[in-house]
Amino acid sequence: MRPTRAALELEAVTKVYGERPPVLALRGVTFSVRKGELVAIVGPSGSGKTTLLHVMGTLERPTGGTVRIDGVDIDRLDDRGLSALRARSIGFVFQQFFLAEHSTVLDNVADGLLYAGVEVRERRRRALAALERVGLADRASARPTQMSGGQRQRVAIARALVGRPAIVLADEPTGNLDSVTGASIIELLHELNAEGATIVVITHDAELAADLPRQVHVRDGRIVSDSAHDPDPDDRATPRTTGARVPVGAEQEDRS
Numbered sequence: 001m002r003p004t005r006a007a008l009e010l011e012a013v014t015k016v017y018g019e020r021p022p023v024l025a026l027r028g029v030t031f032s033v034r035k036g037e038l039v040a041i042v043g044p045s046g047s048g049k050t051t052l053l054h055v056m057g058t059l060e061r062p063t064g065g066t067v068r069i070d071g072v073d074i075d076r077l078d079d080r081g082l083s084a085l086r087a088r089s090i091g092f093v094f095q096q097f098f099l100a101e102h103s104t105v106l107d108n109v110a111d112g113l114l115y116a117g118v119e120v121r122e123r124r125r126r127a128l129a130a131l132e133r134v135g136l137a138d139r140a141s142a143r144p145t146q147m148s149g150g151q152r153q154r155v156a157i158a159r160a161l162v163g164r165p166a167i168v169l170a171d172e173p174t175g176n177l178d179s180v181t182g183a184s185i186i187e188l189l190h191e192l193n194a195e196g197a198t199i200v201v202i203t204h205d206a207e208l209a210a211d212l213p214r215q216v217h218v219r220d221g222r223i224v225s226d227s228a229h230d231p232d233p234d235d236r237a238t239p240r241t242t243g244a245r246v247p248v249g250a251e252q253e254d255r256s
């Protein structure tokens with residue numbers, strides 16, 4: 001693994017769905033997220049945000065270009081290796097929370113370590129610490145059904161963080177919440193970021209994005225602006241957009 005300060009790097013990433021006609025969901029995306037950043041990726045419906053999240057999260061392989069997670073080129077990994085990298089390096093937070101309703105809050109969070117080779121007592125100990133970070137240690141034995149939407153999202157965030165991943169990807173994390181509760185979740189993401197977590201938030205909400213330190217705007221499968229000024233000259237993959245196009249009819253084979 002080469003030394004890197006980037007948690008995530010994309011170089012000229014393309015994603016094409018289907019053939020007749022091909023849909024160019026990502027048209028050459030180059031940017032990186034450094035360790036310790038809090039970044040919003042913002043764009044209208046259909047601009048490619050979810051596709052970008054799936055590619056950044058290694059849930060889908062790109063059609064072309066390079067994706068590196070914590071310095072590892074995912075092209076070098078088979079599907080098993082990719083699953084292991086994902087379990088180790090990426091935490092996910094979704095709009096719909098995706099909690100197991102029949103399990104306790106503690107077990108929901110501890111399950112975030114299920115594939116990390118950590119024994120059950122240690123999983124629960126770390127889960128309790130993660131619940132403390134999100135202000136819910138006193139609700140560890142509750143069930144998600146007994147909690148509000150904002151509390152459920154806090155549980156989901158604790159689960160995403162419990163393995164101390166290189167990067168947390170949050171997909172519309174406030175989408176199911178009222179504006180006050182949503183604001184408290186954004187505040188929590190700020191706090192966790194201040195403690196060192198690297199977080200990327202996907203959102204269609206420009207107002208929400210404006211509250212975060214860096215905004216990357218996506219439109220028609222391309223980055224159209226990136227508020228990151230001051231790129232570090234030592235950092236080879238500076239966070240900048242490319243205009244690389246995939247010509248229609250000349251797409252590479254979809255590797256996914």
Ligand SMILES: Nc1ncnc2c1ncn2[C@@H]1O[C@H](COP(=O)(O)OP(=O)(O)OP(=O)(O)O)[C@@H](O)[C@H]1O
Nearest residue numbers: 017018023025044045046047048049050051052204
């Ligand atoms: N599995 C798929 N097969 C074919 N086309 C797809 C697929 N997934 C996404 N697309 C297309 O790719 C483009 C980008 O979609 P994507 O879901 O990434 O956008 P988005 O910005 O997340 O939109 P939204 O905010 O509405 O979720 C759209 O034109 C969409 O129709």
